[in-house]
Amino acid sequence: MNSRERVLTTFDHQEPDRIPFDLGSVQVTGIHEIAYRNLRRVLGLPETAVPLCDTIQQLAAVEDDVVERLGIDLRGLYPLNSHNWDIVEEDGGDNWVYRDEWGITHHRPKDGGLYYGIAQVPLPTLSITANDIAHHPWPDMGATWRVDGLREQAQQYRAAGYAVVLKDAFAGIFEFAQRVVGMENLLMMMSMEAKAAGLLFDKMLALKVDYWQTALTELGDVVDVVTYADDYGTQISQLISPAMFRKQIKPRVAQLFALQAKLAPHAKRFFHSDGNIRPLIPDFIEMGVDILNPVQGTAVGMEPAELKRQYGQDLIFWGGGVDTQGVLPSGTPQEVKDDVRRNIEALAPGGGYIFNTVHNIQADVPPENILAMWEALQEYGAY
Numbered sequence: 001m002n003s004r005e006r007v008l009t010t011f012d013h014q015e016p017d018r019i020p021f022d023l024g025s026v027q028v029t030g031i032h033e034i035a036y037r038n039l040r041r042v043l044g045l046p047e048t049a050v051p052l053c054d055t056i057q058q059l060a061a062v063e064d065d066v067v068e069r070l071g072i073d074l075r076g077l078y079p080l081n082s083h084n085w086d087i088v089e090e091d092g093g094d095n096w097v098y099r100d101e102w103g104i105t106h107h108r109p110k111d112g113g114l115y116y117g118i119a120q121v122p123l124p125t126l127s128i129t130a131n132d133i134a135h136h137p138w139p140d141m142g143a144t145w146r147v148d149g150l151r152e153q154a155q156q157y158r159a160a161g162y163a164v165v166l167k168d169a170f171a172g173i174f175e176f177a178q179r180v181v182g183m184e185n186l187l188m189m190m191s192m193e194a195k196a197a198g199l200l201f202d203k204m205l206a207l208k209v210d211y212w213q214t215a216l217t218e219l220g221d222v223v224d225v226v227t228y229a230d231d232y233g234t235q236i237s238q239l240i241s242p243a244m245f246r247k248q249i250k251p252r253v254a255q256l257f258a259l260q261a262k263l264a265p266h267a268k269r270f271f272h273s274d275g276n277i278r279p280l281i282p283d284f285i286e287m288g289v290d291i292l293n294p295v296q297g298t299a300v301g302m303e304p305a306e307l308k309r310q311y312g313q314d315l316i317f318w319g320g321g322v323d324t325q326g327v328l329p330s331g332t333p334q335e336v337k338d339d340v341r342r343n344i345e346a347l348a349p350g351g352g353y354i355f356n357t358v359h360n361i362q363a364d365v366p367p368e369n370i371l372a373m374w375e376a377l378q379e380y381g382a383y
Helices: 003-011 033-042 064-070 130-135 150-159 173-181 183-192 194-219 242-263 278-287 304-311 333-347 367-380
Strands: 052-054 074-077 090-092 095-099 105-109 117-120 163-166 225-229 268-272 291-293 316-318
Touching: 003 163, 033 064, 033 367, 074 150, 130 194, 150 163, 150 194, 163 194, 173 183, 173 194, 173 242, 183 194, 183 242, 194 242, 225 242, 242 268, 242 278, 278 304, 304 316, 304 333, 333 367
Parallel strands: 074 163, 163 225, 225 268, 268 291, 291 316
Antiparallel strands: 090 095, 095 105, 105 117
16 A cells, blocks of 8 residues: 555545654644754754745755655645745844745744744735725736646656645635734724625635636646645634634635635645634534644644544544644653554544644654654554
């Protein structure tokens, strides 16, 4: 059974020979370049000029020798976008400064800065207008150059036996609207100026439709997974009420997923949201979500065994393999292995599970703990 066969079997809610393993096929299942360099070292692999697949998050593009050594089953296609293309870092005194194609200004501290954060949004307003939207210089998300070369890359991955994941070109409708006007402004707008918020959400949807129309016209027949990432959860509850989500966000995302299903009917739809999203999971299923990531088991209401029991027949779970906030960076190798075992026992039975961490492996994770995670997957991940 090769990697793609293994993944497709688990997508069918059947048990393959072992649990499929992902590291870095998406920008939410990856590894910080510092942790990646340390991992290469303990694996006995040569030092390299580590390529980045996401400069904002400083995520490593996982190289072929690591893929082969760890038995990674999925490979990602990364379109050109503001996280990996035309990045010019300027000297801003205490910070490195980058202004992207959306007009968003990002800062990364020179002293110990591990990734970029947003310092200035392009349209800081409490009530966006149709005129604001019409005159803002939005990037061309439907440009064919964004996916140049990805078909050949996908065909090479397929020929080598991997499952292929096509990444979205920018964050979800709700999350990216925050990056355009500011999080506080957007939440106030959704509460007090819903019509104005709707104008912005409609623009985000139109830009996503442009991208996916281009990308899937070119790649729809050679990819196994398409992705969407939009964070709605906190550790305890949700950023917006379920009622607000259902009225303002859900219909637009459902429209986008319908387009993906039309253009790539055989590809599974991967949906990422951190935190407690338990009340929204039935809505995700109604929208056409096939895969839920990252399964943040430490958040309220997100107990892996309960999620598997209630939704395992409807959803593929991707992630949740080990707690990346506490256990993976701070636990002992044995504590890491114990956490992996518990999560596998909860999520893996009957198939429908891809192993990955709860979001990206950060810079402070000891390489010994990453190896302990992988060793536990080898020990407990066979069916």
